[in-house]
Amino acid sequence: MACNATRIKGFADMFPPDSDVFTRMETLARRIFGQCGFVELRTPVLEYTDLFKRSIGEETDVVQKEMFTFPDRKGRMMTMRPEATAGVMRAYIESSLHTRESVSRLFTTGPMFRYERPQKGRMRQFHQINCECLGSDSPYADADLIMMLTRYIRALGLKDVSLKINSLGCSRCRPAFKEALVAYLRDKADGLCEDCARRLETNPLRVLDCKQPGCKELTEGAPRLLEHNCPECRAHFDTVLELLREQGVPFEQDDRLVRGLDYYCRTTFEVVSGSIGAQSAVAGGGRYDGLVKSLGGPDVPGVGFAMGMERVALLLAEQEAPRKDFFLVVLPGDDGEQRRHQGFSLTQRLREAGLSGEMCFSDAGFKSQMRQAGKCNARHCLILGPDEAAQEAVQVKHMDSGEQRLVPMKELAAALEAE
Numbered sequence: 001m002a003c004n005a006t007r008i009k010g011f012a013d014m015f016p017p018d019s020d021v022f023t024r025m026e027t028l029a030r031r032i033f034g035q036c037g038f039v040e041l042r043t044p045v046l047e048y049t050d051l052f053k054r055s056i057g058e059e060t061d062v063v064q065k066e067m068f069t070f071p072d073r074k075g076r077m078m079t080m081r082p083e084a085t086a087g088v089m090r091a092y093i094e095s096s097l098h099t100r101e102s103v104s105r106l107f108t109t110g111p112m113f114r115y116e117r118p119q120k121g122r123m124r125q126f127h128q129i130n131c132e133c134l135g136s137d138s139p140y141a142d143a144d145l146i147m148m149l150t151r152y153i154r155a156l157g158l159k160d161v162s163l164k165i166n167s168l169g170c171s172r173c174r175p176a177f178k179e180a181l182v183a184y185l186r187d188k189a190d191g192l193c194e195d196c197a198r199r200l201e202t203n204p205l206r207v208l209d210c211k212q213p214g215c216k217e218l219t220e221g222a223p224r225l226l227e228h229n230c231p232e233c234r235a236h237f238d239t240v241l242e243l244l245r246e247q248g249v250p251f252e253q254d255d256r257l258v259r260g261l262d263y264y265c266r267t268t269f270e271v272v273s274g275s276i277g278a279q280s281a282v283a284g285g286g287r288y289d290g291l292v293k294s295l296g297g298p299d300v301p302g303v304g305f306a307m308g309m310e311r312v313a314l315l316l317a318e319q320e321a322p323r324k325d326f327f328l329v330v331l332p333g334d335d336g337e338q339r340r341h342q343g344f345s346l347t348q349r350l351r352e353a354g355l356s357g358e359m360c361f362s363d364a365g366f367k368s369q370m371r372q373a374g375k376c377n378a379r380h381c382l383i384l385g386p387d388e389a390a391q392e393a394v395q396v397k398h399m400d401s402g403e404q405r406l407v408p409m410k411e412l413a414a415a416l417e418a419e
Helices: 018-035 049-056 061-066 085-094 141-155 175-188 193-201 204-209 213-218 231-246 309-316 337-352 364-377 386-390 409-419
Strands: 047-048 066-072 076-081 104-113 126-134 161-167 267-272 281-287 302-308 324-330 356-359 378-384 393-398 404-408
Touching: 018 104, 018 126, 018 141, 018 309, 047 049, 047 085, 049 061, 049 076, 049 085, 085 104, 085 126, 126 141, 126 309, 141 161, 141 204, 141 231, 141 267, 141 281, 141 302, 161 231, 175 193, 193 204, 231 267, 267 302, 281 309, 302 309, 324 337, 324 364, 337 356, 337 378, 337 386, 337 409, 364 378, 378 386, 378 409, 386 393, 393 409, 404 409
Parallel strands: 324 356, 324 378
Antiparallel strands: 047 076, 066 076, 104 126, 126 302, 161 267, 267 281, 281 302, 378 393, 393 404
């Protein structure tokens, strides 16, 4: 029986330069997050379904419509993780990490899975970078996390992005807001979209987040969350904003920015872009002081964010791809095999010196090898022929200017580094 060698819809293969962009994002995250005291946690892609029902909520679209869920051979329901936070909380609780450190700073990277319509910046297998700070209820923790995210975004070189921020209040003051919001929306329920009509009964805060033009218009005069914040929540939020202003971080206070789950509280934020179509959010997060307790753990406060790597990759796609330092061409002919040995040793020495590049291993002609050199996006082409081999030197051709000169092999690494 023939193999169906076709990739599944909504899942992607990534070759360079796309895979290079993902590697760069991950490498930069490890460096910058590490500077801020975060350590990397790797969690399974498969968890018991109940974990996501309890953490995300059974009334959410993710749980009701989007999860890849199936029974194992013993009939236990398993789910491919649709987001990372629930698995991090499970690992934090199961390992009793709170007994070993007062504040835990954890980050994860990897694939997530949701069954939804594939579109630009959104796939059924997608990738996220997640950061979670557990153990502090201080507004300084919120501001520090946002500062780390903005520092990471600047290091990536993203330009057309902005930070939106809001406060959701807490379990003491948010019920009054929900009551006021539902009362406001009752008379307008007939104009809401189908999803928002359902959310009005199950998750009314999400109505404010709807992107449908009709729902946005109907909610223009809706009550504002900040107007219902208790004094403690307002003081917390004011401190976060003050810290961001002191550090020169621009932001927009957005009354529509909400999280629909009950455990979210106080600070919530998003980084959005105007360059990737309807799916404008590239990162989002907030405070979730009740989450760990709701999953059976200790009453530990937390704040975190998630960044969609595919969406960030769209913003990075137009940036110049990193170039190799060299491509080595060995001319065919008499003693060609001996020169290839010589070229192989030279390639290894250049790599040991910290340079990146490759050589052609085949017996192809000069023109064919030069075409390969052009395709590999190297800054220099190194040409090793009979005359060069005799002089223990190579011709160095600058691939942009076309300039060419003879350089002794022992001076080659320094010469390439200097250009």
